[in-house]
Amino acid sequence: MSVYHIDRSMLDRHRRRIVRIVRRVDECLDTVSLYMHNPFSSDPIPGQFTMIWIPGVDEIPLSISYMDSCILGVTVRGVGEATRILCSLQPGDTIGVRGPLGRGFTIVKGRSLVVGGGVGVAPLRYLIYRLIDVGVDTYVVFGFRDKLHTIYLEEMEKLSVEGRIKLCIATEDGSYGFKATAYDIASRILDESFDMVYVCGPEELIRRILVLCVEKDLPMEASIEGYMKCGMGVCGSCVRGAYLVCRDGPVFDRDKLLEIGEIGLRRRRASGTIEPLL
Amino acid sequence: MRSLDLSVDIAGLSLKTPLILASGILGLSGRLLAKISRAEGVGAVTTKSIGLKPRDGYPNPTIILLPYGLINSMGLPNPGAEAFLKELDEAEDLSSPLIASFYGYSVDEIVETARIIAKHPRVSALELNVSCPHVSGVYELGFKPELVAEAVSKVKKIIDKPLFVKLSPNTHLIVDVARAAAEAGADGLTAINTVKALAIDTELFRPILSGVYGGLSGPALKPIALRCVYEIYKEVDIPIVGCGGVSNSLDVVEFILAGASAVALGSVIAFKGVGVFRELAEGLSSYLERKGFRSVREIVGLSHR
Numbered sequence: 135m136s137v138y139h140i141d142r143s144m145l146d147r148h149r150r151r152i153v154r155i156v157r158r159v160d161e162c163l164d165t166v167s168l169y170m171h172n173p174f175s176s177d178p179i180p181g182q183f184t185m186i187w188i189p190g191v192d193e194i195p196l197s198i199s200y201m202d203s204c205i206l207g208v209t210v211r212g213v214g215e216a217t218r219i220l221c222s223l224q225p226g227d228t229i230g231v232r233g234p235l236g237r238g239f240t241i242v243k244g245r246s247l248v249v250g251g252g253v254g255v256a257p258l259r260y261l262i263y264r265l266i267d268v269g270v271d272t273y274v275v276f277g278f279r280d281k282l283h284t285i286y287l288e289e290m291e292k293l294s295v296e297g298r299i300k301l302c303i304a305t306e307d308g309s310y311g312f313k314a315t316a317y318d319i320a321s322r323i324l325d326e327s328f329d330m331v332y333v334c335g336p337e338e339l340i341r342r343i344l345v346l347c348v349e350k351d352l353p354m355e356a357s358i359e360g361y362m363k364c365g366m367g368v369c370g371s372c373v374r375g376a377y378l379v380c381r382d383g384p385v386f387d388r389d390k391l392l393e394i395g396e397i398g399l400r401r402r403r404a405s406g407t408i409e410p411l412l
Numbered sequence: 413m414r415s416l417d418l419s420v421d422i423a424g425l426s427l428k429t430p431l432i433l434a435s436g437i438l439g440l441s442g443r444l445l446a447k448i449s450r451a452e453g454v455g456a457v458t459t460k461s462i463g464l465k466p467r468d469g470y471p472n473p474t475i476i477l478l479p480y481g482l483i484n485s486m487g488l489p490n491p492g493a494e495a496f497l498k499e500l501d502e503a504e505d506l507s508s509p510l511i512a513s514f515y516g517y518s519v520d521e522i523v524e525t526a527r528i529i530a531k532h533p534r535v536s537a538l539e540l541n542v543s544c545p546h547v548s549g550v551y552e553l554g555f556k557p558e559l560v561a562e563a564v565s566k567v568k569k570i571i572d573k574p575l576f577v578k579l580s581p582n583t584h585l586i587v588d589v590a591r592a593a594a595e596a597g598a599d600g601l602t603a604i605n606t607v608k609a610l611a612i613d614t615e616l617f618r619p620i621l622s623g624v625y626g627g628l629s630g631p632a633l634k635p636i637a638l639r640c641v642y643e644i645y646k647e648v649d650i651p652i653v654g655c656g657g658v659s660n661s662l663d664v665v666e667f668i669l670a671g672a673s674a675v676a677l678g679s680v681i682a683f684k685g686v687g688v689f690r691e692l693a694e695g696l697s698s699y700l701e702r703k704g705f706r707s708v709r710e711i712v713g714l715s716h717r
């Protein structure tokens with residue numbers, strides 16, 4: 135606690151550090167992983183996010199997809215101006231980073247099901263390594279549009295071959311793995327033997343898994359999105375229901391997701407205007 | 413626990429405590445405003461400033477955290493007056509008065525916006541923002557006593573709810589603007605909005621905020637805000653909401669001693685969360701008890717004796 139009541143760790147997390155990209159990996163057609171020297175002074179929890187500043191363009195939220203003592207990784211899908219510019223960056227280019235921000239996933243011992251769709255697999259990758267580290271029996275279900283949009287495929291298959299996770303990949307058109315959605319597979323696997331269900335991906339996926347977990351009375355956590363501006367719980371831009379995604383989330387448990395209610399149904403634009411999702 | 417009654421009456425509003433959520437702090441969502449209104453220690457909540465049309469605000473970065481406060485250049489993002497009425501429909505179980513903040517680029521737009529938002533039954537009072545330092549048009553208005561007076565008298569003609577005017581510290585005319593607003597019929601004044609400010613990234617040699625300039629809030633602002641409240645209290649007779657850098661209960665006391673009848677909390681919410689209302693209400697209560705006072709009213713402006 136500083137004399138001004140602004141605590142050191144908060145100041146530290148919100149300082150924009152200019153870092154150099156040391157490595158880029160093309161994950162698929164439109165998705166790139168960027169690696170940089172770890173700028174954080176605290177160890178992030180899986181599910182926490184960063185605000186990535188592209189000077190002169192924008193500052194956007196990205197989940198932490200990789201972390202070791204020296205390297206921080208994010209995985210970004212080019213969907214608009216800022217993300218496309220990020221996808222074009224090369225080793226040596228610089229960006230600004232603040233974080234780690236928000237509340238991450240809770241690690242629960244026992245058996246866990248990790249369900250991801252599309253670029254939503256980004257925070258789950260870091261989570262999976264943590265689950266493996268603490269000896270959780272981890273089932274992974276990832277769903278993608280088609281083979282050309284798969285992310286972390288080789289890496290997950292290696293973990294599966296080594297017996298460190300059980301893996302199921304699905305594509306909507308069947309061009310790789312099962313011809314199904316992540317929801318289809320997850321709904322077949324899910325039973326009372328699981329101690330925790332983790333989800334990240336399209337809100338439709340989160341909403342349907344939520345319904346399932348309520349039916350089966352299983353604990354669940356999902357990472358959701360809100361329109362981030364301050365990232366520190368003051369501007370109100372990221373509000374979903376009556377919660378702030380930047381501060382109370384982005385990871386919420388089952389009861390909070392139910393309370394928020396609007397998952398998969400509506401969201402807010404930069405102006406705060408509500409737009410329907412269905 | 414609080415034993416003392418902290419209630420205050422200000423400009424026709426009855427508040428359980430003198431502590432108000434400042435405009436632009438978490439105030440975009442009806443559901444969230446209602447939740448905050450139910451938190452212990454909250455006297456009233458103020459909405460984000462609403463304009464006639466939707467506004468995205470500036471691209472990020474829109475905020476900088478410093479050891480002594482924040483600089484923001486949100487750029488008044490808001491969904492526009494009509495959409496905001498629907499937002500207020502969702503503000504169920506409000507348990508404190510809701511003050512709707514609004515702005516416009518001209519007197520006509522101000523009047524039109526006031527007409528739309530004032531009709532919502534959940535709006536207890538309005539606050540005219542003529543002081544946002546990073547949106548030109550809105551910013552300059554607050555330096556012109558005659559324009560503020562014109563806007564206030566025209567708005568007062570069409571609404572039947574109390575009207576506050578939120579003042580800019582970025583002018584030596586703050587007392588003149590305050591007086592003009594009061595003479596034109598304003599029911600209260602909120603002092604102050606943020607001080608125009610800048611921060612530069614020394615690695616990249618460029619201003620950090622995409623809007624370049626921002627407004628400084630938080631602890632660094634407190635002595636300036638306190639001076640403004642003190643000066644206005646000397647010259648103007650309508651009630652004042654003190655605002656700027658409050659972070660503990662003695663800050664609240666200082667503002668009230670300087671002449672504020674209520675105090676708005678902004679940046680401190682980023683540092684301490686909404687629980688700060690309860691903390692400050694308890695602190696204010698024990699201060700009053702320790703000094704032998706029975707109500708907040710007894711100490712309003714006491715430092716002017």
Ligand SMILES: Cc1cc2nc3c(=O)[nH]c(=O)nc-3n(C[C@H](O)[C@H](O)[C@H](O)COP(=O)(O)OP(=O)(O)OC[C@H]3O[C@@H](n4cnc5c(N)ncnc54)[C@H](O)[C@@H]3O)c2cc1C
Pocket residue numbers: 183192193194195196197198208209210211212213214215216217218253256257358359360361362363384403404472
């Ligand atoms: C907590 C969190 C974690 C995220 N993690 C990842 C990740 O790991 N990988 C990834 O590829 N994407 C992630 N996203 C989404 C990513 O932030 C957006 O895709 C990105 O901001 C789009 O910016 P743009 O300029 O490229 O696109 P635009 O054309 O500006 O917008 C495209 C879409 O992104 C949304 N968006 C734009 N700016 C923001 C913002 N500041 N906050 C939230 N949404 C915004 C818009 O509402 C729109 O729907 C995450 C979002 C959140 C909230």
Ligand SMILES: Cc1cc2nc3c(=O)[nH]c(=O)nc-3n(C[C@H](O)[C@H](O)[C@H](O)COP(=O)(O)O)c2cc1C
Pocket residue numbers: 364368369434435436437460461482484486488513541544578604605606628629630631633655656657658676677678679680
């Ligand atoms: C992120 C942010 C957004 C703000 N938005 C508004 C706004 O929309 N309208 C307004 O009148 N004041 C706005 N303000 C100013 C605050 O209401 C308040 O006057 C100022 O921050 C000083 O109080 P504080 O030091 O307690 O934060 C904003 C302040 C911040 C930090």
Ligand code: FES
Pocket residue numbers: 361362363364365366367368369370371372373378379380381
């Ligand atoms: S982004 Fe500002 S409150 Fe969450």
